Amino acid sequence: MSDHTFGEDSIINLLVFKYHYLVLFATIVFAIIYLVNNLIEKGHFQYQIKSWVKSIVLGILLLHSASSFVYAVYFGHFWFAFPVVSVVLNDIGAYFFGVFFGKTPLIKLSPKKTVEGFIGGVFSSFMICFIMSSYMSGIKHLVCPQQELTFEIFQKMNCQIDPLYIHQDTSFDLGPFGKFSMNIAPIQLHSLSISLFTSLIAPFGGFMASGFKRAYKIKDFADKIPGHGGITDRFDCKIVVGWFLGFYLQYVVYKDQANIEKAYSNYQIMEDQDKIQITQLLQSMILNSNQTNTF
Template sequence: MVPFFPVCRFIFPALLVICNDVGAYACGCLFGRHPLIVLSPNKTIEGYIGAGIVTLTCGYLNISVQEGLVLATYASLAAPFSGFFASAIKRSANIKDFGSLIPGHGGVTDRMDCQLLMPIFTFVFRQWLRKPEFPNLPAAF
């Protein structure tokens, strides 16, 4: 077994959420016209769809294509809702950011809000949902 595989188990899902954030921002800036949700008025439908395409493309690059696409699908569909949930909390508390560590972006929590659901799904997927009929999945995944 290659020694870096356990690290990939943690890093790859986190990178998918980052790809989703970057894809949403880029596609939203380039093509965004229609607002997605009232809680986050700068997020657009075009950005959400573009983020899904970018994330699925990045998921395809995983060692296991099947697992990469499952994780990418979840990252592109569900992870943004962690951000919406964080926005709802901030709005109810009448604050713009959770912190001020990163100028223009808020605190660490503001940067990591979309990561909240991904580790839970990744754990559940790897422990209980992954089917043995995918024989090409490496043992570390």
């Protein structure tokens, strides 16, 4: 793969990554203009509007999930790979527990899904993901943040490892059960939150997809993958995970970093006079803090 084709400034790279949101916005605007321009057949307006609304809603849901995964990759490939693997592990666990212990139907939309399989998938995913996240956090290619996203698969990664991925002694207070400590990385605690979501909530993305299939009396969304349907058939659960991932990274994992970035972005668009006032105020605060510490 040559740099000339997929380099940082290539058209494909710019459209897919750097101007991702702009492309999505332009696509939706184009869809609106195209619809209005084609509302010409009397008696079919209602059908056209309904079809357009369904397409736009589904498009927004899919594109928002895709945007969240693109956003996540900037913090490291870990945040793309781990949620996907977590969904796969939950599917495998639910399948085997369902085959060997499944008796109680879980939901009418998917008759083969059982309560036993669902619970088994939760526990197996919970335990395996906790252990697996520890091993994944030791791979630099996964944990190094990305300054620019490209199509280069095997990039040389050399970064200072975020404390998020470094093992440390962590104490837990269980109240009447006492205290205990473990040598774990903070990312392992986040992995529990992600695996819990992918086990309890993400499967309903698959159930929702089953509802669409039943509504339109189809077996699969497409036939691109022989025996497995279309791309959406393989990623219906991961669509829901994408919605959660964007929120979780922004408001839980990197909450403080996001606040600093927003403050710096606001500073960048200020007038020169306002920048000077902010700088003087910060200098005054730092000076007062140093004097207080001295005394």
